[in-house]
Amino acid sequence: MPGVDASITTAVVFDRGGLDALIAALKAKGFHVVGPRVADDAVVYADLDAASDLPAGWGDEQEGGRYRLTRRKDGALFGYTSGVQGWKRHLYPPRQKLFAARRDGQGFAILPPDPPAAPLALIGVRACELAAIAKQAKVFGDRDFADPGYQGRLASAFVVAVECGEAGGTCFCAAMGTGPAVETGFDIKMVEVIDKARHVFVATAGSAAGAKVLDGLKAPAAAEADKAAAAARVAKAAKQAKTLDAKAAARLKEHPDHARWDDVARRCMTCGNCTMVCPTCFCTTVEDTTDLKGEHAERWRNWDSCFTIDFSYIHGGAIRTEVKSRYRQWITHKLSTWHDQFGSSGCVGCGRCITWCPVGIDITAEATAITEGARKAAAGGSKKAATSGGKGR
Ligand code: SF4
Numbered sequence: 588m589p590g591v592d593a594s595i596t597t598a599v600v601f602d603r604g605g606l607d608a609l610i611a612a613l614k615a616k617g618f619h620v621v622g623p624r625v626a627d628d629a630v631v632y633a634d635l636d637a638a639s640d641l642p643a644g645w646g647d648e649q650e651g652g653r654y655r656l657t658r659r660k661d662g663a664l665f666g667y668t669s670g671v672q673g674w675k676r677h678l679y680p681p682r683q684k685l686f687a688a689r690r691d692g693q694g695f696a697i698l699p700p701d702p703p704a705a706p707l708a709l710i711g712v713r714a715c716e717l718a719a720i721a722k723q724a725k726v727f728g729d730r731d732f733a734d735p736g737y738q739g740r741l742a743s744a745f746v747v748a749v750e751c752g753e754a755g756g757t758c759f760c761a762a763m764g765t766g767p768a769v770e771t772g773f774d775i776k777m778v779e780v781i782d783k784a785r786h787v788f789v790a791t792a793g794s795a796a797g798a799k800v801l802d803g804l805k806a807p808a809a810a811e812a813d814k815a816a817a818a819a820r821v822a823k824a825a826k827q828a829k830t831l832d833a834k835a836a837a838r839l840k841e842h843p844d845h846a847r848w849d850d851v852a853r854r855c856m857t858c859g860n861c862t863m864v865c866p867t868c869f870c871t872t873v874e875d876t877t878d879l880k881g882e883h884a885e886r887w888r889n890w891d892s893c894f895t896i897d898f899s900y901i902h903g904g905a906i907r908t909e910v911k912s913r914y915r916q917w918i919t920h921k922l923s924t925w926h927d928q929f930g931s932s933g934c935v936g937c938g939r940c941i942t943w944c945p946v947g948i949d950i951t952a953e954a955t956a957i958t959e960g961a962r963k964a965a966a967g968g969s970k971k972a973a974t975s976g977g978k979g980r
């Protein structure tokens with residue numbers, strides 16, 4: 588994942604034709620280009636051939652349990668908030684063959700792995716999504732059991748980030764410190780600037796590879812007015828209605844018996860949508876298959892969810908049979924014990940789990956209700972103790 592090289596940060600400006608040239612240049616370099624486009628009444632991250640595939644003039648409305656595409660009058664190409672799923676499904680595919688084997692005498696011979704796919708160019712990556720990619724890179728890269736597939740796909744990827752110009756209804760990246768400004772992890776970052784006179788992209792390189800591609804576009808340097816307009820767009824996106832006290836949420840693990848777990852269990856359907864759309868969730872299960880003759884066998888890794896009973900099955904039964912224990916496991920890991928495991932929160936504030944929860948359960952509301960409730964109870968307790976003469980002192 589590229590960092591930012593201060594020597595190559597001269598901003599340039601280009602129009603939609605320049606964006607088309609950028610996509611064409613990446614294709615010419617052999618990248619498999621993926622970016623936002625409209626499919627099934629939503630913005631999804633899928634194959635892109637040209638800038639004409641981008642969701643021109645589409646925005647979205649997102650709130651708890653609700654997503655709608657909307658028409659924009661300004662023709663923005665990146666005017667939506669975020670795709671249904673993040674880039675996880677491209678860097679960490681939902682279903683992946685781990686190996687295949689063929690019968691060989693009395694044993695099996697492991698077959699050579701499939702040839703690696705073309706490197707990915709990711710167009711339109713948001714700041715919170717870059718943070719999610721960095722979190723998954725830590726999960727799959729920094730520990731004893733690294734995932735070479737993930738590492739390889741990420742190392743060879745070319746990242747074109749696009750900073751947000753407005754926040755969606757379920758965004759809280761500002762509270763989580765992951766956005767909306769893009770700071771690191773990109774080859775090129777862009778801001779889309781639209782006013783009465785122009786529709787342009789103000790772009791900066793973040794790596795030598797990004798600088799080379801931008802050079803090839805022969806785009807003029809951005810004027811101070813372009814840079815100021817870009818900065819104003821990002822500042823607007825930092826105004827977010829939703830928030831979370833991330834520090835308090837990190838202490839969620841201290842409240843395993845809070846009454847709110849029963850309350851949320853009455854609403855949660857354990858559908859697992861929140862885990863499927865979350866860009867940092869990484870749980871999987873492994874499945875072995877054979878042909879009918881027993882000549883050929885394959886091992887596959889599939890995404891799984893901690894919301895299924897089977898996920899916690901060990902010898903003798905499942906550990907988390909109650910809905911409340913599964914919801915508690917998910918949110919406590921995400922906001923609290925992730926710190927113990929990986930040194931940060933596991934949530935980047937993208938809001939997808941809120942939007943795509945069919946009953947609108949809101950991670951910020953649940954965490955706040957539990958940690959605030961516990962804080963008030965503790966404050967009430969000490970006040971009572973103080974007014975009653977300081978029992979126990
Ligand atoms: S927990 Fe929800 S808001 Fe946080 S990163 Fe996952 S989907 Fe986004």
Ligand code: SF4
Nearest residue numbers: 855856858859861944
């Ligand atoms: S919190 Fe919502 S999205 Fe997640 S499992 Fe429960 S009902 Fe499904």
